[in-house]
Amino acid sequence: MNKSVSRLGTLLLVVFIGISPAMAQRNKSKVKGPEKPKLVIGIVVDQMRYDYLYRYWDKYSKDGFKRLMGEGFNFRNNHYNYVPTYTGPGHASIYTGTTPAMHGIVGNDWYNRATGRNIYCAEDKSVQTVGSTTAAGQMSPVNMISSTITDELKLATNQKSKVIGLSLKDRGSILPAGHAANAAYWFDGSNGNMISSTYYMQELPAWVQAFNNRKLPEQYTSQPWTTLLPVAQYTESTSDDQAFEGTFTGEEKPVFPHNIPALRGKTFDILRSIPAGNTFTKEFAIEAIKAENLGKNTVPDFLAMSFSTPDYVGHQFGPNSIEVEDTYLRLDQDLADFLKFLDKQLGKENVLIFLTADHGAAHNPTYMQQLRIPAGNTNNGLMADSLKKHLNRTFGAADWVSAFVNQQVYFNHAVVESKKANLVALQEETVRFMQRFPGVLRSFSADALMKSHWSKGVGMLVENGYMPYRSGDVMVAFQPGWYENYGRGLPKGTTHGSPWAYDTHIPLLWYGWQIPAGESTVHTEIIDIAPSIAAWLRIQEPNGSTGRALLEYVR
Structure with a gap:
């Protein structure tokens, strides 16, 4: 009696949901995982x-x-x-x-206050070159933190x-x-080879050697x-x-x-x-x-x-x-x-x-000027020298500035501490001073970037590029059409970074x-x-x- 009731209940359930046991089994076998591409190429x-x-x-x-x-x-x-x-x-x-x-790669290189020199974004002296006798392979992703x-x-x-x-x-x-990654390869012009580093491998695969x-x-x-x-x-x-x-x-x-x-x-x-x-x-x-x-x-x-x-x-x-x-x-x-x-x-x-x-x-400033479109180029060396002299006059003689790279002023924090100077005051004075130079649109202090938030505009872009222990103390934004020029005379070709x-x-x-x-x-x-x-x-x-x-x- 109980077995008959059980079979009847199962039959009624199957009829109720509109599918037979055999059909249910067939449908179950057809269930597949989500489709995915076999290869992604960036x-x-x-x-x-x-x-x-x-x-x-x-x-x-x-x-x-x-x-x-x-x-x-x-x-x-x-x-x-x-x-x-x-x-x-x-x-x-x-x-x-x-x-x-967030990821920490704030430039192709940036000033490292701990070592007193610029650090390259991919440099890694703990690894060795594979495929060449040069130092071109002493590279890895260790500086990227996400x-x-x-x-x-x-x-x-x-x-x-x-x-x-x-x-x-x-x-x-x-x-x-x-x-x-399994591997990363790049070019060494000294021998014309694609090379790698010991971060990835101890020797180049046979196919790379053949190439x-x-x-x-x-x-x-x-x-x-x-x-x-x-x-x-x-x-x-x-x-x-x-x-x-x-x-x-x-x-x-x-x-x-x-x-x-x-x-x-x-x-x-x-x-x-x-x-x-x-x-x-x-x-x-x-x-x-x-x-x-x-x-x-x-x-x-x-x-x-x-x-x-x-x-x-x-x-x-x-x-x-x-x-x-x-x-x-x-x-x-x-x-x-x-x-x-x-x-x-x-x-x-x-x-x-x-x-x-x-x-x-960017379009070359000289070309733009020929067309009477506003443009120009800065003299970064002159800007840095003028800033150093101004800070000496204002805060006393000292090596206040360590570097001016990536449109950023880096202060010597050890000197700031030894002189018992006010770091925020140095930043704010530098912001005011940099506005004097032709081509400068706005400057932002690190203190302002850490205390404020911009949802759009230049402020947002600067904020998104700022990491406290890798970026500078003051960030400078140039006017549209202007860019950095580290050499003398008219700039050749082009650059980017704005x-x-x-x-x-x-x-x-x-x-x-x-x-x-x-x-x-x-x-x-x-x-x-x-x-x-x-x-x-x-x-x-x-x-x-x-x-x-x-x-x-x-x-």
Whole structure:
């Protein structure tokens, strides 16, 4: 009787929920885990202004930038939300999802009060070079104090995911790869090799050694740099041979063709400053994907790559030069080749790609002045000397100032303490004094930054870039169009580091796995990239992340 009632109850329950036991079992077997891309690729273009996407549009091929924009999603209003806008902080912010105030990379280098010297963002004297006899490999991510999205992927998969960083610049490889990476590789111009450090490995993998043995830098620097198109067709740029363009060492004029074999010298460092540097980076990325079987794992892998050459070319020639335009037209070809390789190797539907930049670039002040647009350059040496003399007159003779770098004044705190001086008074007097110099918009004391909060504007950007024990005592913001000049005479080429749109407004393109075609002008920030990847991968965002996931806009 009880067994019959039990069977009847089960039957009624099954009828009630509208599914048979056999059907329930079949549905249970169909339940799958969430879909994820097989490989995530981060592409950072060093010193890429947002407008480069459109400035050279008519000359781009259909398979490079245009493919990324046409088949992917374009966030057209993407910005950095801090200063200074430099390479080290940029790469760290992209991958940590936060600002220098949290991840600690407050510049490419900064003044270290404990040692009395500048410290480089990736330096680590406790490790040794792998792949060269120079000190170029004494690098690691130890100075970055928050985790990266690449670290979080390693944690989420119990170290099963492979994470590799690569770039011509060490900081462009090391900081994105994070603390737990399988490897990071960068270029040593002394021997033309891709190298690493003992932080990651004791010797280069066989595939890296084989790649180095191909001697591509020797091949790439054995021919002149000529334009891809006839020079007359570079109508998006100023004419060749401008007074505000720099030259290669040993070159009389900044004009095409650039005789690279004659200018190379005894090293291969010149590869960094010609478009072939991008091609070299692309070839190494392809070899890394093939040799490490990236994207063939049971869990997602991550390749963090950075194209450094545009930064070298931009600094030397400026954003209006034919050299910069030619560099981007050739980078477009390299991207097209890379995307075609991914199609064959893994398929577009299995790879999630983002492309962005670590900062933009300012127009050269001399060029701007020719067009009667307000601009200028500061004399940092003069500013520092004048400040030292003023503080001596005001507070008494002493070595009050230790350094003036990254638009920041560092006081000698040991001297301040020995003199029993008021540190806040020194800061406030310096803020007032710096306002006297042409080109200075505002100055901020460290005391004000720690006591106040800005939700927008220059104050917010300075606050987001400030870390008490690594940043200076006074932060200086220059007017739009003005930038630092450490040399004498007219500045050549360009630089970056300011809070203005030409330095903060950079591309953000998403492409591949489950990314629809589209675009948005919603305001996004560079710190939104890492939490977006975390949301797509369904893993934890980096531990210092302050950005937001952008999935709702992409949908």
